[in-house]
Amino acid sequence: MPTKLGGAFYSPGLVILLSIVTIGIWTLVWSYRTGEDLKKHNRDGLGGGLMLLLAVIVSPAVMFLVPDEIETMYRRDGRESPVKALLGLWFLLPIIGNLIWYFKVQRALNDFWTSKGSQPG
Secondary structure (H helix, E strand, C coil): CCCCCCCCCCCCHHHHHHHCCCCCHHHHHHHHHHHHHHHHHCCCCCHHHHHHHHHHHHHHHHHHHHHHHHHHHHHHHCCCCCHHHHHHHHHHCCCCHHHHHHHHHHHHHHHHHHCCCCCCC
């Protein structure tokens, strides 16, 4: 199972399982950590605190903001991003939409961090 190494490197299945087992609390932790990692790498963006606040107050906003920041990260690296901000529309499909979103977003993050030297633990 992948572990966190230098970036938001998690197994998409583990993210979903932890989200279910913790009754959504893990999604807040994940939002904070992902926001922090993206801000550190991009040197701008919302950061963990603001991402967490938005996750608590307006959680659908996070579903658009995270892919947007990932897209920015890929673009700055001179690469085509596998996710776009419109990926957030998956939240309109209850349950299955969230699962698809987490798989796509986490895979995009894992692929990026792997390209920068992070490896599954």
